Amino acid sequence: MRIDVLTTFPEMFASTPPAALGVSIPGRAAASGRVEVVATDVRDYSDNKHNKTDDRPFGGGPGMVMMCQPLWDAVTAVEAMDTRVARRVYLTPQGTPLTQRLVEELSREPRLLLIAGHYEGVDERVIQALSPLEISIGDYVLSGGELAAMVLIDAVVRLLPGVLGDHESNQQDSFSAQVAGHRLLDCPHYTRPREWQGRAVPDVLLGGDHGLIAKWRLAQRLERTTYRRPDLLTDQVEASPPSSEPKLG
Numbered sequence: 001m002r003i004d005v006l007t008t009f010p011e012m013f014a015s016t017p018p019a020a021l022g023v024s025i026p027g028r029a030a031a032s033g034r035v036e037v038v039a040t041d042v043r044d045y046s047d048n049k050h051n052k053t054d055d056r057p058f059g060g061g062p063g064m065v066m067m068c069q070p071l072w073d074a075v076t077a078v079e080a081m082d083t084r085v086a087r088r089v090y091l092t093p094q095g096t097p098l099t100q101r102l103v104e105e106l107s108r109e110p111r112l113l114l115i116a117g118h119y120e121g122v123d124e125r126v127i128q129a130l131s132p133l134e135i136s137i138g139d140y141v142l143s144g145g146e147l148a149a150m151v152l153i154d155a156v157v158r159l160l161p162g163v164l165g166d167h168e169s170n171q172q173d174s175f176s177a178q179v180a181g182h183r184l185l186d187c188p189h190y191t192r193p194r195e196w197q198g199r200a201v202p203d204v205l206l207g208g209d210h211g212l213i214a215k216w217r218l219a220q221r222l223e224r225t226t227y228r229r230p231d232l233l234t235d236q237v238e239a240s241p242p243s244s245e246p247k248l249g
């Protein structure tokens with residue numbers, strides 16, 4: 001997969017250590033060639049003499065707005081660098097919430113183009129002209145779209161074929177497994193020692209009965225989801241496989 005990022009802070013997207021996308025799973029994905037992250041400085045496409053990319057908002061108010069021309073020209077130029085058609089994504093608190101379902105959908109694309117705006121936002125007319133998918137990573141305000149773009153990249157890249165080893169399979173992640181069409185939170189995990197500061201590991205995990213362990217883990221997932229995220233139990237996952245599990249909710 002190729003992931004282009006349009007930003008005024010391209011150095012944030014380095015794919016070598018110690019950068020965030022250069023270590024751990026995303027670092028391995030880049031080193032093995034399963035993903036190529038190409039960050040382009042929008043400033044390089046500004047046609048004004050100071051390479052300005054922002055200007056004051058019409059109607060007044062605080063902050064600056066990213067201008068249409070540099071972003072439009074950057075998108076056009078970057079898209080022409082590769083024949084694969086890019087799915088355009090604009091990171092914004094006004095976007096559709098990012099979910100594991102959407103991450104899975106994006107992981108099947110050959111190419112993504114992420115637009116990470118700083119300032120108060122991007123001129124609405126260039127958003128309309130580009131008609132990107134608008135995505136929010138959560139209901140809070142970041143200083144820019146770059147960290148949101150990196151969150152999306154991290155979540156997508158670990159789903160690319162061959163990126164995760166068997167021992168880190170995503171089949172048991174929170175949200176990935178479905179029970180009667182619902183995505184559940186993960187179960188608790190334990191490792192040695194068997195007792196730590198007076199706290200014991202649940203006996204069932206030490207007994208070696210793998211059927212019983214699977215039942216216990218599922219019960220834990222249901223309980224945690226019920227108490228912590230009841231909203232997930234009313235979210236029916238689309239295209240849920242036929243299931244003999246009892247219906248929840």
Ligand code: 4GX
Pocket residue numbers: 091092093117118119120121122135136137138139140141142143144145146148
């Ligand atoms: N999930 N931000 C975008 C610039 C901006 C401001 C207003 C459009 C309108 C965010 C989020 C997020 C901060 C990215 C503001 N763009 N992005 N940036 N939450 O907070 O995605």
